[in-house]
Amino acid sequence: MQLQRMFGIVLLASVAAAQDFVVRAERVHTVSHGVIENGVVYVRGGKISAVGRAAEVVLPAGVRVLTAKVVTPGLVDAHSVVGLAGYLNQPQDQDQHDPSAPLQPELRAIDAYNARERLIEWVRGFGVTTIHTGHAPSALISGQTLVAKTRGDTVDEAVIVPCAMIAATLGADSREEGKGKSPGTAGKQLALLREAFLGAVEHQRKLREAGSDASKRPDRDLRKEALIEVLEKRVPLLVTAQRHQDIVSALRLAKEFDFRLVLDGASEAYVVLDEIAAAGVPVIAHAPMARFASELENASRATPVKLRDAKIPFAFQSGYEGYVPKTRVVLYEAAIAAAHGLGFDGGLRAITLDAAKILGVDQRLGSLDVGKDGDLALYDGDPFEYTTHCVMTVIEGVVVFEGSR
Amino acid sequence: MARMHRASLVLLFCAVASNRSSAQDTPHAFVGARLLTISGAPIDDGVLLIHHGKIEAVGARASVALPANAVVVDVKGKVLMPGLVDTHSHVGGGWGADESAPIQAGVRMLDAVDCRDAGFQRAQAGGITTINVMSGSGHLMSGQTLYVKNRDVRSIEELCYRFPDGSPMGGMKMANGTNSHRDPPFPATRGKSAALVRESFVAAQEYQRKLAAAGTDESKKPARDLALEGLLEVLSGRRIVHHHTHRHDDVLTVLRLSKEFGFRVVLHHVSEAWKVADEIVAAKVPCSLIVIDSPGGKLEASDFDARSAAELEKRGAADLVAFHTDDWITDSRLFLRSAALAVRAGVSRETALAGLTLNAARMLDLGDRVGSLERGKDADFLVLSGDPLSVYTHVEATWAGGEKVFDRANEQDRLWADGGWGAGLRRAGALCCLGDGEDR
Numbered sequence A: 001m002q003l004q005r006m007f008g009i010v011l012l013a014s015v016a017a018a019q020d021f022v023v024r025a026e027r028v029h030t031v032s033h034g035v036i037e038n039g040v041v042y043v044r045g046g047k048i049s050a051v052g053r054a055a056e057v058v059l060p061a062g063v064r065v066l067t068a069k070v071v072t073p074g075l076v077d078a079h080s081v082v083g084l085a086g087y088l089n090q091p092q093d094q095d096q097h098d099p100s101a102p103l104q105p106e107l108r109a110i111d112a113y114n115a116r117e118r119l120i121e122w123v124r125g126f127g128v129t130t131i132h133t134g135h136a137p138s139a140l141i142s143g144q145t146l147v148a149k150t151r152g153d154t155v156d157e158a159v160i161v162p163c164a165m166i167a168a169t170l171g172a173d174s175r176e177e178g179k180g181k182s183p184g185t186a187g188k189q190l191a192l193l194r195e196a197f198l199g200a201v202e203h204q205r206k207l208r209e210a211g212s213d214a215s216k217r218p219d220r221d222l223r224k225e226a227l228i229e230v231l232e233k234r235v236p237l238l239v240t241a242q243r244h245q246d247i248v249s250a251l252r253l254a255k256e257f258d259f260r261l262v263l264d265g266a267s268e269a270y271v272v273l274d275e276i277a278a279a280g281v282p283v284i285a286h287a288p289m290a291r292f293a294s295e296l297e298n299a300s301r302a303t304p305v306k307l308r309d310a311k312i313p314f315a316f317q318s319g320y321e322g323y324v325p326k327t328r329v330v331l332y333e334a335a336i337a338a339a340h341g342l343g344f345d346g347g348l349r350a351i352t353l354d355a356a357k358i359l360g361v362d363q364r365l366g367s368l369d370v371g372k373d374g375d376l377a378l379y380d381g382d383p384f385e386y387t388t389h390c391v392m393t394v395i396e397g398v399v400v401f402e403g404s405r
Numbered sequence B: 001m002a003r004m005h006r007a008s009l010v011l012l013f014c015a016v017a018s019n020r021s022s023a024q025d026t027p028h029a030f031v032g033a034r035l036l037t038i039s040g041a042p043i044d045d046g047v048l049l050i051h052h053g054k055i056e057a058v059g060a061r062a063s064v065a066l067p068a069n070a071v072v073v074d075v076k077g078k079v080l081m082p083g084l085v086d087t088h089s090h091v092g093g094g095w096g097a098d099e100s101a102p103i104q105a106g107v108r109m110l111d112a113v114d115c116r117d118a119g120f121q122r123a124q125a126g127g128i129t130t131i132n133v134m135s136g137s138g139h140l141m142s143g144q145t146l147y148v149k150n151r152d153v154r155s156i157e158e159l160c161y162r163f164p165d166g167s168p169m170g171g172m173k174m175a176n177g178t179n180s181h182r183d184p185p186f187p188a189t190r191g192k193s194a195a196l197v198r199e200s201f202v203a204a205q206e207y208q209r210k211l212a213a214a215g216t217d218e219s220k221k222p223a224r225d226l227a228l229e230g231l232l233e234v235l236s237g238r239r240i241v242h243h244h245t246h247r248h249d250d251v252l253t254v255l256r257l258s259k260e261f262g263f264r265v266v267l268h269h270v271s272e273a274w275k276v277a278d279e280i281v282a283a284k285v286p287c288s289l290i291v292i293d294s295p296g297g298k299l300e301a302s303d304f305d306a307r308s309a310a311e312l313e314k315r316g317a318a319d320l321v322a323f324h325t326d327d328w329i330t331d332s333r334l335f336l337r338s339a340a341l342a343v344r345a346g347v348s349r350e351t352a353l354a355g356l357t358l359n360a361a362r363m364l365d366l367g368d369r370v371g372s373l374e375r376g377k378d379a380d381f382l383v384l385s386g387d388p389l390s391v392y393t394h395v396e397a398t399w400a401g402g403e404k405v406f407d408r409a410n411e412q413d414r415l416w417a418d419g420g421w422g423a424g425l426r427r428a429g430a431l432c433c434l435g436d437g438e439d440r
Helices: A003-013 A118-124 A186-210 A222-231 A242-258 A273-279 A304-307 A330-349 A353-357 B004-018 B120-125 B190-214 B227-237 B248-261 B276-283 B308-314 B332-344 B349-354 B357-361 B410-416
Strands: A023-027 A035-044 A047-053 A064-073 A076-079 A126-132 A141-149 A160-161 A167-168 A237-241 A261-265 A283-285 A314-316 A376-379 A390-395 A398-402 B028-035 B045-049 B054-059 B070-074 B077-081 B084-089 B128-133 B139-145 B146-148 B173-175 B241-245 B264-271 B287-289 B321-322 B381-384 B395-402 B402-405
Touching: A064 A076, A064 A390, A076 A160, A076 A330, A076 A353, A118 A126, A118 A398, A118 B402, A126 A353, A126 A376, A126 A390, A160 B287, A167 B410, A186 A222, A186 A242, A237 A242, A242 A283, A283 A304, A304 A314, A304 A330, A314 A330, A314 A353, A390 B276, B004 B308, B028 B146, B028 B381, B084 B120, B084 B264, B084 B321, B084 B357, B120 B128, B120 B332, B120 B395, B120 B402, B128 B276, B128 B395, B173 B227, B190 B227, B227 B308, B241 B248, B248 B264, B248 B357, B308 B321, B308 B349, B321 B332, B321 B349, B321 B357, B332 B349, B349 B357, B402 B410
Parallel strands: A023 A064, A076 A126, A167 A237, A237 A261, A261 A283, A283 A314, B028 B070, B028 B077, B084 B128, B173 B241, B241 B264, B264 B287, B287 B321
Antiparallel strands: A023 A035, A035 A047, A064 A376, A126 A141, A141 A160, A141 A167, A376 A390, A390 A398, B028 B045, B045 B054, B077 B381, B128 B146, B139 B173, B381 B395, B395 B402
């Protein structure tokens, strides 16, 4: 183990710069344009330079060639807390939730992300190259999220979207029931959110009225400024809501304040599919292996299929876990959905291109297309099979994992 | 019994009166499947013949004569294997334990389990037919566990396996490491934890000495003490200790105490078994392993590694390997997955499958009754759509004691298997299902 780790470090150090190479695989899952049998992916300068059948792609002489049974785009975990919620689960490594106030949209994920956290290395070893992570679904508004590549020693080396979304939570996980604190009920949760947005609208109005006249500007307010990002549609509000009535409340709020909504969890989405579809809202569905208990007691393995059939864009997440396992692995989660009606292609889409679309990064990653980032996952068999191993993970042409996990 | 459509229930009760299933009285032959017997080599195109809740015959098609009245079930293309044995689960509402003291040897899971808990139904959907139901690990000794045959019953009395004297069968739950560390009277350190356990066993030895000295003289017998009686059952070997332990040094502490007091023990979870595999194998102590999706979540699981099973096997101790769900830590419906992930981490398929069945049964002293497809054993088995270690395989049916307890084609069973509206509700009573049935 120790030797392996040391070897790993040496290996990483020696390949820290992007290399040009070709991956040759029995099956190349492009996601965007089907499967290529006996295909190649040519990565040059950190970008995908060619994808096609081995017999048809002309490669430069002497280029390094890697082989694998299967290659997919680097996986995208549409919602996680790794980097903030550390693997030890001790107070000193838990930065995903500050309990001092129910509404803290100003908390930035970039100020909390630990790029050297072990769980980032862990998920990277399964082919996960991009994560949407940040403040946990534990407060009415717990803070901001970011999108990062699972690489780097610092947040700056990892992050690709510093403020991806602002994380809100309805339902039991953000209720301070019985603690004499607000919010204690669902009605109060929505009242607090509406008040906060009204405050931001007012701040926005004053800023507009002041225009370029600095003397008339209201005092700066980090909280309101964060919510204005939502009101001006630069950043979506990510609302974790499991129960159908909370899902509908989130839709109502988004309509009232005209912001971009991304639903998260949504374990009872299957009873309000029409409402979600009509609102045009994407869903980052709960991990298929999340515990079917408390607010997820009505969760169903059939939900992904129903979302697909209702033409609601969706992706999978590893989610937030308060205990063991401290993180789920989105590859494992998509596998369970694939085996419960979604099928291989549907499962893979939901942890690559469709996840990238919801995160707004599909222009640069999520499929094997020329010009996109050279983010690849290599496997020794069907990636969803329990007994298959991820053998290599590549981010922008850099091998970030090599082994057999 | 698989839950029936309500409309057919009346007919069912008229037809079979007090019998749960005709499978008990009429021999059933499952023909054409690949049989993973566990005790022997797999049999292709095999026959499994069951009658009166027992396995009557197992073999290749040509080798088994079918009784004239046998109901023949065509299972061509399917895979049959023994019902799974979960050596460690918290289904049935037995998660917690009383918090007044760290050692509660007199407390019985028998008195706490809800036999209609949906967790049992989910376990049936996952192919689990035998469960060691126990309380949590927040105590050094949280009480007596219960071995149950996972059928749909009216009371816990019908659910449990029994010792030869007729009393409910089970082990003793113990734990060390950090889970049991709390304010007094709970321990705050590992040294104190071990000292408290040793004190308890010493007290039991004293109790035993007084009982022996009194002989048949009732007047000289010490007063009955439920906790000490429980501990005596551990010292006598009647009850196996099921010991939560993760870290390498905690594992060795269990081995040390087991040697000092001579109790039989199965190590549970054993996240760091791979670090002390030599010592475990030398002590010949079985391991019921947890398989989780990432290390950590708590300090003592921070070095979890799924290769522990492979490390034990490598040392010639494949028979010491079993798995458990620790439900709700992992999902009973996905118990096969635990073994598959151990294969991913290097253990052989054979050991992985034995770890879900025969090895696990032996850890509950049930190896002569369940865990393999062998003549004379209980008719506990699964009908699988394919390879048990593939993610794409589904449990199509589960039989326990000759009764079909899960059928994926049945609407209610499917709800428990895949979830959906109302899937968390407790199983309704057998005669109350004509109305809305499910209660909370």
